[in-house]
Amino acid sequence: MSENNDYSLFDEVNYFVESAAKHLDLDKALIEQIKQCNSIYEFNFPLRNDDGSKEVLTGFRVQHSHHKVPVKGGIRYSEEVNVEEIKGLAALMTYKCALVEIPYGGGKGGVRINPRNYTVSQLEKITRRYTSELIKKNFIGPALDVPAPDYGTGAREMGWITDTYMAFHPDSINAKGCVTGKPLSLHGIPGRNEATGRGVFFGLREAVSVEEDMETLGLKTGLKGKTVIVQGLGNVGYHTAMYLEQAGAKVIGIAEYNGGIYDEKGIDIQKINKYKMDNDGFKDYNKGKFIENSTELLTYECDILVPAALENQITSNNAKDVKAKIIAEAANGPVTQEAEEILLKKNVLIIPDLYINAGGVTVSYFEWLKNLSRVSFGKLQKRYEKQKFQDLLDMMEENTGQKFSEKQKELIIKGASEKDLVESGLEETMVKAYHNMNEIRKKKNIKSLRTAGFVLALERIAISYMDLGIFP
Template structure:
């Protein structure tokens, strides 16, 4: 008899499963659990934009605000065909846990537009971004909901958002609203080092993992899925640690070289050719077998639900460092943990980005300019403190690192609700 096909669990289902597990292990207050089980606000906007050829297209944008018990909603905007209300719910919820775990005065929000940005010109993307910002209106704001870059969005787009939002304010108020968005270009109020903060954070947590296991990253072989901002910068800092990149996968294909791949050379090639395929001395590899490559470390830094029940058993690495949000689904995680594979969870591993965003927000809010050295030192301290806290909680509750990270995040929010009470 043929085995029944198990339906694929969506990202939001994964988030809820992870939340339920942690809530049960820690004994989360039932009232707080009810509040955190749902989102606060879900905004869907439809807006028209004129294309370069004079035609008009109507786009759909999303912004989900999960929780703001600890501070303003915080989280990125992504431009991708997979963006929908469920994806935004999942990502917004993860941001609530991520900001809490990092000890930031933020809640969680997320959103974006359901488009493939490669199909549009730069001028069209500017109009789409500005019109989306205008459609969101006062649903975002520097003390209310602060967007940032995410998949397929960048510093330039954040500058357009900031300019559009500030243009809707009176002249006397415009300068007070620069921190409505983070991840801006340095010349427009951005933070030195914000571009590399997420990838740097991935490597800091891997350094801490290696130290915990009595080793270093020197000579460790690793693979990276996704060679965008997070994947590249993770590879850059792994290279500085003496680790060896042997496999890279992105939407254009998969490369493999057991002798090592130069991340700087690959970045130059990718920038010139808009693909990683064809890079010198590289072997093309079966994309479906990517996570089965014999290596020490896997850094999935692309999209969610990449390591699943279908491929988790092939993983040979000792640790998976989640540079993306939700790259390992709950079924895949069970298999990895049974195999003894460590997972540095996304809300810890890739939190360098939102920590960097917090520094930029402070810089703008206080009229300061932070140096790269200041940023890197402060980032490392925040990340190492968070990692050590998760390890201690894992030992205390005798549980895996993801559940421990959730417990720490949920405990901080639970305390806020218990101290403040529920209105009215």
């Protein structure tokens, strides 16, 4: 669903940057420098299939900003991949990292294929050749450009990228830091798979905790009892829905590319996900109503709408029919600028993509740090902390005469695991960023949370550029 045939995500992002710049006193040339992509690499490479046939594929890698290095951004496999989309996604990553204070510039990459049309063997060949093309032009490396999974890719592809990079750089001690979202066996990090969805949950939890904002929307604080519709039950949509369900929210609708399901009584997320995996869709599911045209679900009544699929989903064509009071942009760019203007007039709270889906890059940052230090988080102090708390409990029991139960002792003296520390760091990042963004919105009397987020990000990037100066 698009506004018109000339839709450009890059232009969309720059529109939001220009809107934010009106609230800051920055040099026009500096804003122009921030807006533009620093490096754009589009290339073609051949694929030899098992039957001997050949085809030519197109790949992309864009580095938007070098105000901080390395740059960071996912690799997507999709037939819709084009240079404007990749530029837009790379730019969005720049502002996203700045907003949540992760020290990366923005990047993005992709290959124009439908991965469903290729075997595992073919996908491995494509991934390894794509990686080698990036290596040739210095578009990948732990100090240069660190990709991650995105739409159509996952830990498997990141493992292939890691192995290919290591083959070209056998003497690099930091080689595994060339990519994040890797399998745990290749020094990935616990919690990365669910990081984006968990981040969306944290962001929504914080948004609905602000009483003043909820009163404006006519909602009570807290997630309990809130009705939710999710578009896209992939990795992000599934984990978002699962965490919201656990917090007491009720998921009443799920939209997928081949149909949706609606049940006002609530949908069991684990059951529907298993059914989808087994049947490639929701048709003939024994509960709820099957919706042939799943985009209709975007306009159904609910408290929270979570577009977790692709960009350009809520446009001027359907924004007027949207009934949700809160939209959490779990995908990148699902709400167009025209749609946002319509929704803001309807008093809809839009939690923007540059904030709400930043959980993935946040935990990717933790993985990268782990790879550079070559030690797991908590490994050096876990036993020490456990013993310290044990000694403290023993002292308390001895001095007070009070005995703790085994369950109480287990809770108190438990040392933090690597996953505990990752989730704690993610929660701290998302909580702090939301309230910083919301504070700017109110301080500057800005209606849009997105504009407030861009103001904060733009200001931080501008300071970096000014402190760096101009070479030579």
